[in-house]
Amino acid sequence: xxxxxxxxxxxxxxxxxxxxxDAASVLGYYAAGxxxxxDFVWNATLNTADNGGTIIKPTxxxxxxxxxxxxxxxxxxxxxxxxxxxxxxxxDHAAITAAIAVLPTGGTLIFPNGTYAISSTVxxxxxxxxxxxxxxxGIGNDLTQxxxxxxxxxxxxxxxxxxxxxxxxxxxxxxxxxYGVGATTTAISxxxxxxxxxxxxxxxxGFGYHAICIRSAGTNIQIWENTxxxxxxxxxxxxxxxxxxxxxxxxxxxxxNRFHSLGGNSTDTSVADSVCVRIDTPDAYANTIxxxxxxxxxxxxxxxxxxxxxxDNRYLRAWGRFADITYxxxxxxxxxxxxxxxxxxxAAPSTAVQSEGILTTKGVxxxxxxxxxxxxxxxxxxxxxxxxxxxxxxxxxxxxxxxTYDGSIYDGLRVxxxxxxxxxxxxxxxxxxxxxxxxxxxxxxxxxxTVMGVNQVSGYVxxxxxxxxxxxxxxxxxxxGARRMIWDTAIPTTGTWRQGDVVWNIAPTxxxxxxxxxxxxxxxxxxxxxxxx
Numbered sequence: 001x002x003x004x005x006x007x008x009x010x011x012x013x014x015x016x017x018x019x020x021x022d023a024a025s026v027l028g029y030y031a032a033g034x035x036x037x038x039d040f041v042w043n044a045t046l047n048t049a050d051n052g053g054t055i056i057k058p059t060x061x062x063x064x065x066x067x068x069x070x071x072x073x074x075x076x077x078x079x080x081x082x083x084x085x086x087x088x089x090x091x092d093h094a095a096i097t098a099a100i101a102v103l104p105t106g107g108t109l110i111f112p113n114g115t116y117a118i119s120s121t122v123x124x125x126x127x128x129x130x131x132x133x134x135x136x137x138g139i140g141n142d143l144t145q146x147x148x149x150x151x152x153x154x155x156x157x158x159x160x161x162x163x164x165x166x167x168x169x170x171x172x173x174x175x176x177x178x179y180g181v182g183a184t185t186t187a188i189s190x191x192x193x194x195x196x197x198x199x200x201x202x203x204x205x206g207f208g209y210h211a212i213c214i215r216s217a218g219t220n221i222q223i224w225e226n227t228x229x230x231x232x233x234x235x236x237x238x239x240x241x242x243x244x245x246x247x248x249x250x251x252x253x254x255x256x257n258r259f260h261s262l263g264g265n266s267t268d269t270s271v272a273d274s275v276c277v278r279i280d281t282p283d284a285y286a287n288t289i290x291x292x293x294x295x296x297x298x299x300x301x302x303x304x305x306x307x308x309x310x311x312d313n314r315y316l317r318a319w320g321r322f323a324d325i326t327y328x329x330x331x332x333x334x335x336x337x338x339x340x341x342x343x344x345x346x347a348a349p350s351t352a353v354q355s356e357g358i359l360t361t362k363g364v365x366x367x368x369x370x371x372x373x374x375x376x377x378x379x380x381x382x383x384x385x386x387x388x389x390x391x392x393x394x395x396x397x398x399x400x401x402x403x404t405y406d407g408s409i410y411d412g413l414r415v416x417x418x419x420x421x422x423x424x425x426x427x428x429x430x431x432x433x434x435x436x437x438x439x440x441x442x443x444x445x446x447x448x449x450t451v452m453g454v455n456q457v458s459g460y461v462x463x464x465x466x467x468x469x470x471x472x473x474x475x476x477x478x479x480x481g482a483r484r485m486i487w488d489t490a491i492p493t494t495g496t497w498r499q500g501d502v503v504w505n506i507a508p509t510x511x512x513x514x515x516x517x518x519x520x521x522x523x524x525x526x527x528x529x530x531x532x533x
Contacts, residue, residue: 011052011083014040014067015059024067029083035112036080040067052098053082075107079116086114088149093118100124100134108135111146111170118150124160132162138169138205145206149173156186166201174210179264180232180271183211191217196240196248202226212236220251229260234276237303239283249284256291263298265319265344271298279303282327289313299324305332305364316340318355318377328363328386335370342376356410357381357399362417365389374399380410381427385444387417392453396427412460416444423453429460439465491516497525508533 005023008014014026022042029036040056046066050057054077056067069081077099080086084095096118099109125131138146148170150157157172167188176183187207190198198218203225207213210231214223217240228234234257239249254277263274276294278301279287285306292313294300299320301310306329315322318341323334341355356379358369364386371393374381381399384391391413400410412427427440440457442465443450457463484497487506497518504515513529520526 011036011056014056015050017058018060029080030085034080034085035078036083038072038081039070041070042066043068051082051102052095053077054102075104076110077102077107078110078112080112084116086112086116086146088115088117088147090117091119092116093120093122096122103131103134105131106133106135108137111136111138111148113138113140113144113146115147115149118148118157119152119155120150121156122158124158124165125162129162133164134162135166136168136170137166138171140169145169145171147171147173150185151175152185154184156189158188159192160188160190160200161192163197164199167203167205168201169204171206171208172210172213173208174231176209176211176230176232178230179261179266179268180209180211180230180274181266181268182270183209183232185210186212186215188213189215190221191215191238191241207231207234216252217241218248221253223252223254223257225256227258227260228262228276231262232271232274233278234259234262235278237277237279237284237287238281249279249281250286252279252287254287254289254292257293259292259294259297259300261296262294263319264296265298274298275300275302277301277303279305279308280326284308285329302326305329305334305360305367307331309333309335311335311337313337317343319344320354321356321359321379322374323358323360325358325360325364327361328365330364330366330388332364332367333370334358334360335368335372338373338375339377340375341378344378354379357396359383360386360389362386365417368392369394373397378410380414381412383411383414384420385414385416387419389417389420391415391420391422391425393424394426396425398429399427400429411442412440412457413455414439414442414444415450416447418447419449419451420447421451421453422455423451425455427455427457427460429458439463441465491527492524494524496523497521499525501525502530503527 006021026037028034054069082095082099084092172187174185259276263271287308295316355377357374381396440460501518
């Protein structure tokens with residue numbers, strides 16, 4: 001609602017105004033109706049510099065006297081108030097920078113719908129600035145969000161050096177092509193702060209065509225319900241520059257995000273290391289990567305998982321490895337994830353397809369790989385090479401699929417290290433063109449004190465290969481139908497039994513049978529003693 005007073009067309013008209021008035025209503029920044037205008041009051045004693053948006057100095061004034069904008073909402077500024085056009089052509093860098101400069105701690109910067117082109121980095125305060133808790137919010141509709149775009153090579157769109165910022169409802173576009181090929185831009189970076197407390201929230205945003213979409217260096221960043229597409233790296237987490245303290249790279253939560261076409265099946269060298277989430281440092285712990293959905297991407301996760309969880313994620317149309325755990329750590333979980341590479345195997349049987357389930361290297365110990373579903377991957381299903389881990393309840397269906405494309409043979413489940421427990425896994429292979437089964441469950445010769453429970457294995461040339469002379473427990477593979485194994489005091493006299501069923505003597509003594517096996521199916525069938533003690 002306009003103030004009673006002078007009505008002017010543009011901000012330029014306000015600067016040029018020489019009449020006497022206590023208030024003025026301006027209809028637009030460059031032109032009436034462009035939403036950059038507003039209501040101003042005259043302050044005859046103010047001598048603050050003209051900032052292009054909330055403080056306007058009359059051209060004819062050489063001393064005190066300024067027009068002061070009345071904000072519709074306290075501590076909230078619209079980028080159009082500072083001359084941002086959002087037309088996709090005009091360079092809005094200066095206007096956005098000027099708008100950020102006037103925000104107080106806790107202030108909010110609004111981006112209405114539009115495309116805001118910038119040619120260089122927008123710096124959100126230099127390191128050590130006392131101001132914090134700034135909010136950046138896009139106002140779009142059900143179909144579109146405001147877009148901030150930069151095609152200047154090697155540019156970081158927003159370089160943030162203050163803690164506790166929030167980003168909501170914005171899209172960020174870089175200089176890359178499909179799958180992120182050739183991208184050099186970074187959308188948002190928190191890596192310049194030199195402090196551990198990032199404490200940022202990014203939610204409801206979209207990122208596309210970047211080398212790195214979000215780069216965080218520190219603690220407590222929350223990245224929720226965003227979309228990442230056609231980029232090389234979605235989220236890159238690391239300690240602050242020069243730090244090797246794990247306490248400075250923890251508490252990061254990456255949840256319910258959508259990753260699409262990061263690296264894809266491109267063989268371009270620029271996307272060779274493409275990955276959705278990367279914590280590529282040994283100096284990290286207590287991070288959560290949960291309930292994300294990724295497809296058509298080269299890899300999902302790489303890096304450190306010490307005291308962290310990688311749970312309940314979906315990685316479909318997999319072109320590469322779901323989890324590549326490259327640093328030593330303990331107290332971790334990789335559970336209830338779904339990995340599927342069937343469409344990529346069928347669509348592009350080439351060297352670009354390196355789909356694989358989970359790899360934990362030596363030193364990754366005292367953790368759990370449980371309840372994962374790994375469906376049609378070209379290479380190994382699971383490789384657990386650390387020690388004191390639980391590998392349980394996983395379903396691995398057609399690992400080693402399409403092995404003939406590179407001449408290598410892979411396993412369903414491979415275990416090394418000391419004192420791992422392997423139980424309750426279902427490992428099946430076969431039926432897919434180009435697939436040749438190798439080993440269902442392989443216990444490496446350098447493993448020790450492995451505990452094997454009941455695992456179901458079928459369709460492999462070698463169901464179970466146990467190279468560990470100290471394996472404890474038992475490994476059972478049901479290749480041609482399950483068999484019963486019970487404990488009793490004598491051969492069964494009732495019931496229907498199949499050839500190969502076993503009854504172990506529950507009360508063995510010297511000279512007695514160790515157990516009995518069914519040699520001919522029937523009711524109760526024919527039985528023979530396994531051994532006499």
